[in-house]
Amino acid sequence: MFPESPIGVYDSGVGGLSVLRAIRDALPQESLLYVADSAHVPYGEKTQAFVLERAHALTDYFVSRQAKAVVVACNTATAAAIAQLRRRHPDLIIIGVEPAIKPAAHLTHSGVVGVFATTGTLASPKFAALVQREAPEVRILLRPCPEWVGLVEQGELAGPRVDAAVRVPVAELRAAGADVLVLGCTHFPFLRDAIQAAAGPGVPLLETGSPVARWLRHQLQERGLLRGAGTGDTQLETTGDAPALAALASRLLGMPMEAAATPERWR
Numbered sequence: 001m002f003p004e005s006p007i008g009v010y011d012s013g014v015g016g017l018s019v020l021r022a023i024r025d026a027l028p029q030e031s032l033l034y035v036a037d038s039a040h041v042p043y044g045e046k047t048q049a050f051v052l053e054r055a056h057a058l059t060d061y062f063v064s065r066q067a068k069a070v071v072v073a074c075n076t077a078t079a080a081a082i083a084q085l086r087r088r089h090p091d092l093i094i095i096g097v098e099p100a101i102k103p104a105a106h107l108t109h110s111g112v113v114g115v116f117a118t119t120g121t122l123a124s125p126k127f128a129a130l131v132q133r134e135a136p137e138v139r140i141l142l143r144p145c146p147e148w149v150g151l152v153e154q155g156e157l158a159g160p161r162v163d164a165a166v167r168v169p170v171a172e173l174r175a176a177g178a179d180v181l182v183l184g185c186t187h188f189p190f191l192r193d194a195i196q197a198a199a200g201p202g203v204p205l206l207e208t209g210s211p212v213a214r215w216l217r218h219q220l221q222e223r224g225l226l227r228g229a230g231t232g233d234t235q236l237e238t239t240g241d242a243p244a245l246a247a248l249a250s251r252l253l254g255m256p257m258e259a260a261a262t263p264e265r266w267r
């Protein structure tokens with residue numbers, strides 16, 4: 001592993017691009033290899049064993065590409081697999097994402113926080129432990145929103161279908177007293193405008209892209225693996241349809257992107 005080595009980032013689909021965007025902004029000199037596991041999206045409704053198997057396969061792929069770090073840019077996969085990944089690759093920097101429960105607990109005035117995530121994340125022991133540790137005094141309202149993942153994957157980021165999909169879940173948690181909402185799935189920041197409109201202008205919507213990018217920088221620095229200068233490139237790959245990923249990623253990132261197919265063995 002060298003400072004010039006790439007950083008692997010993956011998600012079930014395009015959601016992790018919300019994390020990739022934050023890493024790009026914070027660490028423009030780094031080369032990033034993003035894999036969308038589109039052949040297997042969504043993870044949120046699959047078994048923990050399946051999500052773990054995919055985590056092992058994709059991490060092995062990043063290792064084969066000489067990655068110096070892996071960012072699991074998916075709350076569901078982090079909950080299902082991060083401990084096992086770290087055990088299998090003790091020398092690799094492996095960073096996960098978790099719903100922003102700790103900052104939410106600090107921000108709430110009502111003592112009620114709403115969390116939108118996948119079924120897999122909300123049902124996981126790791127999430128239960130996070131709530132117990134960081135917000136034992138707070139009332140946490142859970143709301144699985146698998147249909148929001150589908151909307152983002154279809155490139156539906158605004159419009160009547162999106163407004164209809166966010167209206168009821170957001171209104172219910174607001175009516176139950178939530179004054180802070182956690183976007184506990186990396187797909188959801190791409191629906192931020194619609195969620196904010198449904199929640200009202202003053203309601204904080206918490207996501208984790210920037211803190212994850214800062215933590216990644218810290219970890220790289222500590223191990224002498226931060227790339228000093230230059231401009232890194234971003235490569236996109238998918239286990240699904242490459243032209244479809246290129247088109248969607250271009251829209252989500254607001255710049256023209258290309259995408260390639262991940263080699264057969266890792267799909």
Ligand code: DGL
Pocket residue numbers: 011012013015016041042043044045073074075076077118121149184185186187
């Ligand atoms: N983006 C993922 C997450 O953060 C999962 C979405 C899915 O595949 O269900 O949980």
